[in-house]
Amino acid sequence: MxxxxxxxxxxxxxxxxxxxxxxxxxxALTFFNPYLTPIFLAYFALGSAYxxxxxxxxxxxxxxxxxxxxxxxxxxxxxxxxxANQLSLDILLPSVARSYQYAFLCIxxxxxxxxxxxxxxxxxxxxxxxxxxxxxxxxxxxIKKSIRVATxxxxxxxxxxxxxxxxxxxxxxxxxxxxxxxxxxxxxILSRFVxxxxxxxxxxxxTLFNFSMKYTPVILIIVFTxxxxxxxxxx
Numbered sequence: 001m002x003x004x005x006x007x008x009x010x011x012x013x014x015x016x017x018x019x020x021x022x023x024x025x026x027x028a029l030t031f032f033n034p035y036l037t038p039i040f041l042a043y044f045a046l047g048s049a050y051x052x053x054x055x056x057x058x059x060x061x062x063x064x065x066x067x068x069x070x071x072x073x074x075x076x077x078x079x080x081x082x083x084a085n086q087l088s089l090d091i092l093l094p095s096v097a098r099s100y101q102y103a104f105l106c107i108x109x110x111x112x113x114x115x116x117x118x119x120x121x122x123x124x125x126x127x128x129x130x131x132x133x134x135x136x137x138x139x140x141x142x143i144k145k146s147i148r149v150a151t152x153x154x155x156x157x158x159x160x161x162x163x164x165x166x167x168x169x170x171x172x173x174x175x176x177x178x179x180x181x182x183x184x185x186x187x188x189i190l191s192r193f194v195x196x197x198x199x200x201x202x203x204x205x206x207t208l209f210n211f212s213m214k215y216t217p218v219i220l221i222i223v224f225t226x227x228x229x230x231x232x233x234x235x
Contacts, residue, residue: 068118112157
């Protein structure tokens with residue numbers, strides 16, 4: 001259904017649009033914060049390697065979900081921290097290296113969530129990828145195993161902040177109660193998520209996708225508002 005895949009937009013037009021957007025993006029970056037250019041270049045290179053015919057990491061099982069996790073979960077978070085001056089590229093300094101260790105604790109659950117999200121996306125694209133002979137993670141290992149991996153990954157991502165809190169890593173223990181409140185309120189959604197993944201069928205996968213499309217924006221707005229209120233309260 002994408003415009004390039006359906007032929008509504010030609011490859012040539014897509015490349016022109018991409019070049020214009022990249023030019024505008026990197027021009028803005030150079031004007032506002034050239035310090036971030038290296039990490040943006042790495043981010044762009046990873047995204048290109050995922051889709052371009054030469055490397056085409058999308059067609060390399062396991063690498064495809066890892067790259068998606070890094071591209072969607074790791075890079076945006078690091079860029080945000082760097083833009084907010086919470087991190088520095090002088091990683092050899094002990095204090096900066098310690099900051100990256102703290103950031104890693106926050107990034108790991110995000111990475112796992114994005115890995116699971118990529119698996120579910122590939123589940124929906126399974127037939128198209130199979131027909132096009134693209135060896136994604138789901139095509140290689142099958143629907144049932146992939147769903148099992150994605151489900152475990154989701155619950156691991158949810159559990160990690162709790163584990164970090166009990167181990168008293170960084171300052172996660174200070175937010176344990178507030179995080180647990182979110183987890184408890186999401187139990188009905190998680191139960192629905194598990195039930196849809198039992199004995200997966202094409203209809204259930206489509207239901208899961210539609211459920212996600214319908215409720216994820218609402219959940220994100222609620223969580224975002226909750227975090228803003230929590231920050232105001234704690235300060």
